[in-house]
Amino acid sequence: xxxxxxxxxxxxGLTAKYDISGEGSASSDASDMDSDTWSLGLQIDSDxxxxxxxxxxxxxxxxxxxxDIRIEAVKDRxxxxxxxxxxxxxxxxxxxxxxxRNYLLAQGRAxxxxxxxxxxxxxxxxxxxxxxxxxxxxxxWLEAQTAVSVNAYKLKxxxxxxxxxxxxxxxxxMGRKTEDSDQRSEVGGQTLE
Numbered sequence: 001x002x003x004x005x006x007x008x009x010x011x012x013g014l015t016a017k018y019d020i021s022g023e024g025s026a027s028s029d030a031s032d033m034d035s036d037t038w039s040l041g042l043q044i045d046s047d048x049x050x051x052x053x054x055x056x057x058x059x060x061x062x063x064x065x066x067x068d069i070r071i072e073a074v075k076d077r078x079x080x081x082x083x084x085x086x087x088x089x090x091x092x093x094x095x096x097x098x099x100x101r102n103y104l105l106a107q108g109r110a111x112x113x114x115x116x117x118x119x120x121x122x123x124x125x126x127x128x129x130x131x132x133x134x135x136x137x138x139x140x141w142l143e144a145q146t147a148v149s150v151n152a153y154k155l156k157x158x159x160x161x162x163x164x165x166x167x168x169x170x171x172x173x174m175g176r177k178t179e180d181s182d183q184r185s186e187v188g189g190q191t192l193e
Contacts, residue, residue, distance in 0.1 A: 001064050004057040008050055013043035078158075085155040092147040099137070099144040106130070106137040 017039035113130040116122030153169065 001057070001060045004053070004060040007053045008057060011045040015039075015041040015043060017041075081158045082155075085151070085158040089148070089151040089155045092144065092151045096141070096144040096148050099141040103134075103137040103141040106134040110134040 017037075019037040019039070110127075110130040110133070113122055113127045117124060117127045150169065
């Protein structure tokens with residue numbers, strides 16, 4: 001836009017001229033170098049209509065406005081991604097608390113069922129059911145903890161603060177050529193090194 005605006009200014013040219021000449025009717029007088037002349041001139045381009053330059057300025061302003069709109073759209077998309085990642089992280093943290101509480105309750109039920117069975121007041125089916133519930137609730141709790149870690153790293157990646165994934169979150173290397181493949185991260189569907 002600034003270049004197109006500058007093209008609207010007229011072309012100016014400055015000329016300066018210095019002449020030394022002699023005066024008189026005789027040829028010997030012409031060789032006298034006692035008279036000098038200074039000339040200064042300002043030249044301006046005669047095309048003052050500048051239709052093409054005005055059109056270029058209008059197009060440049062339209063391109064600048066379109067670029068501003070695209071920048072705002074990208075900013076809004078980034079903000080949405082960060083908010084979504086943050087809410088996913090917070091939700092997974094709250095699910096971890098619930099899963100831990102369920103695990104502790106299942107642990108208490110399993111201990112209670114074992115004690116009742118040992119005293120002869122319960123059956124083996126209730127003990128095995130409570131043990132199964134305990135294992136399931138423990139697996140759910142561990143899965144919830146893993147989800148918190150993964151979502152925390154996703155939030156860092158979306159926020160642009162992630163440096164490198166820890167080794168325990170990376171998949172096992174099967175036929176990995178070099179350590180260079182560990183340095184790759186995926187951003188916006190493109191693999192960057």
